Amino acid sequence: MRITVIGSGYVGLVTGACLSDLGFKVVCLDKDEEKVRALQEGDVPIYEPGLKEVLARNRADGRIRFTTDACEAIEHGDILFIAVGTPPSEDGSADLAHVLSVASMIGRHLKGFKLVVNKSTVPVGTADRVRSAISHELSHRGMSLDLYDVVSNPEFLKEGAAIDDFMRPDRIVVGIDDGVNLAKSQRMMGDLYASFNRHHSRTVWMDVRSAELTKYAANAMLATRISFMNEIANLADVLGADVDHIRRGIGADTRIGHSFLYAGCGYGGSCFPKDTQALVSTAKAHGQSMRLVSATEQVNEQQKLLLVDRLVQRMGPDLSGRKIAIWGLSFKPNTDDMREATSRVVIRHLLERGAMVSAYDPVAGSEAMAALQIDCQADPGLLDRFDLAADDMQALQGADALMVLTEWKIFHNPDFQLMKDLMRRPFILDGRNLYNPEALSELGMAYQGVGRRNDLVQLLSFEPIPSTDAFFQSSQVEKQKLNANA
Ligand SMILES: NC(=O)c1ccc[n+]([C@@H]2O[C@H](COP(=O)([O-])OP(=O)(O)OC[C@H]3O[C@@H](n4cnc5c(N)ncnc54)[C@H](O)[C@@H]3O)[C@@H](O)[C@H]2O)c1
Structure with a gap:
């Protein structure tokens, strides 16, 4: 069986790379010419651990290639x-324009039988719309409407661990509906994922609508656990x-389990925010309300501003002349994905309140710059007070507070004494609960985690300070360099 993957973003690239690693001949199609050119030259446009290596070895062995040619790509794959x-x-509803335009494109190029497998996260009923779009084109060309089947195969990978998730799935959800091609479609899906089912079957077979809803239910459940905590x-x-004691206390209950119980400064990313919104919107369109999911979203929106609120409580609403250091920009570690990242909301609010912000992220610097330029479009001057630091300690120089927004491993065990020496005021707002409040308190640092005995916070005085900041000025060159790259 040969495979074509249409859309070469996070999901498409990981799917294509992993399937080629399992021996399939894969063609990845994308309409973004620049992205395809980069992929053809061996560059990988996203940061995802292990992806570059898997792509490189399969490209070298001729098992994966990239194209913008829809005709060739659709011809290739079974x-x-x-x-x-x-x-x-x-x-808030899911915009299906890309999915439906791909469906029409398939209909325009189809010559023999193809199994169309939808991996995008789509609302219930989308497979019907994909079928209509393909059939419309086939009728137009006077061709048989039995030349294809549409199945649902939602993707559950986590960015940052995507290769591992794809190669070692907890489960594979496949939705297939009754029809003339049922047996063929089942056999093809069975063959596709046979490598993962050798020991025991991980595939959960169901109808298409249930498969489409399963993906939203999974993301809404995970998001709800986070907002609950x-x-x-x-x-x-x-x-x-x-809350860290509480997390362990409840996680030990096997009915609850330990995953997704970490309190923090809100979830982001390309999935939870958009999928919870889309679920609420689907329910609304059918006269239902999803009160729990709506509340989950609202809690999350507020939580993203928790650290800013705390800073304002301590320093007052006008942050002019304050320098705030940020550690971590991507929405989670091991990715450079800035979609709905908490850092975007936090940085914009800090800049609007007059603060200077110096931020460090091990990977997402240029992605963050591009995202912030969009966020500050209405007032681009805000970014004059934003600086990308070359490393974590540089960001801290002369800072009045540090906000930890992403739990990259390199932030887990920093040199606290050096931090204290570098900062104008050693005040840590730990949005990911990485540090031990008692230990920091003993070091004479003010610490606030999220739900971490904040009665231990040592009070620091926050008297007005002059707005000129030599440390901040010194990193302007770096800022200009990164701005140019963004
Ligand atoms: N990112 C994740 O972690 C994740 C996990 C599970 C599911 N999903 C779902 O998978 C889907 C894809 O997400 P993503 O993060 O990979 O998106 P993405 O934005 O990273 O990539 C989508 C790609 O599709 C391409 N594209 C759009 N229209 C096209 C067309 N007509 N022809 C060819 N290429 C086209 C774009 O150029 C882009 O490269 C979404 O529905 C998402 O919700 C994402």
Whole structure:
């Protein structure tokens, strides 16, 4: 069986790379010419651990190639994956324009039987719309409408661990509907994922609508666990309890489990925010409300501003002349993805309040710069007070506070004494609960985690300070360099 993957973003590239690593001949199609050219030259446009290596070895062995030629790509694959984006529309519903345009394109090029496998996250009923779009084109060309089948195969990979998730799936959800091609489609999907089912079957077979909804239900459940723990953490804060103890205490219950119980400064990324919105919107369109999921979203929006609120409580609403250091920009570690990252909201609010911001991220610097330029489009001058530091310690120089927004491993065990020496005021707002509050308190540093006995915070005085900042000025060259690269 040969494979075509349409859309070469996070999901498409990982799917293509992993399937080629399993021996399939893969063609990845994308409409973005620059992206395809880069991929053809061996560059990988996203940061995903292990992806570059898998792509390089399969490209060298001739098992994967990249093209913008739809005709050639659709001719190639027996299975055609749709892995294009489904961004949120203004009303929160999933925008299906890319998916449906791919469906029409398939219909225009189809010559023999193809199995169309939808990997994009799409609302229930999308497979029907994909079928209509393909059939419309086939009828137009006077061809048989039995030349294809559409199945749903939602993707559950996590950015930052995507290769591992694809190669060692907990489960593979496949939705297939009854029809003339049922047996053929089942056999092809079975063959496609046979390598993962050798020991025991990981495939969960179901109808298409259930498969489409399974993906939203999974993301809504995970997002809800996070927002739930954030609410518990915020309560723990005022009650003088530690959410980290609570997390372990409840996670040990096998009915609850340990995953996704970490309190923090909000979730972001390309999936949870958009998929919860889309689920709420789907329910609304069918006269239902998803009260839990709506509340999950609202809690998350507020949580993203938690650290800014705390800073304002300590320093007042006008942050002019304050320098705030940020560690971590991507929405989570091991990715450079800035979609819906908490850092974007935090940085914009800090700049709007007059603060100077110096930020460091091990990987996402230029992606962050590009994202912030979009966020500050209405007032580009704000970015004059933003600086990308060359390393974590440079960001701290002369800072009045540090906000830890992404739990990259290199932030786990920093030199606290050096941090204290570098900062104008040793005040750490730990949005990912990386540090031990007692240990930092003993070092004479003010520390606030999320739900971490914040009664331990040592009070520092925050008297007005002059707005000129020699440290900040010294890193302007670096800023200009990174601006130019963004
Ligand atoms: N990123 C994740 O972690 C993740 C995980 C699971 C599911 N998903 C879902 O998978 C889908 C894809 O997400 P992503 O993060 O890979 O998106 P992405 O934005 O990174 O990539 C989408 C790619 O599709 C290409 N494209 C758009 N229209 C096209 C067309 N007509 N022909 C060819 N190429 C086209 C774009 O140029 C882009 O390269 C979404 O529905 C998303 O919700 C994403």
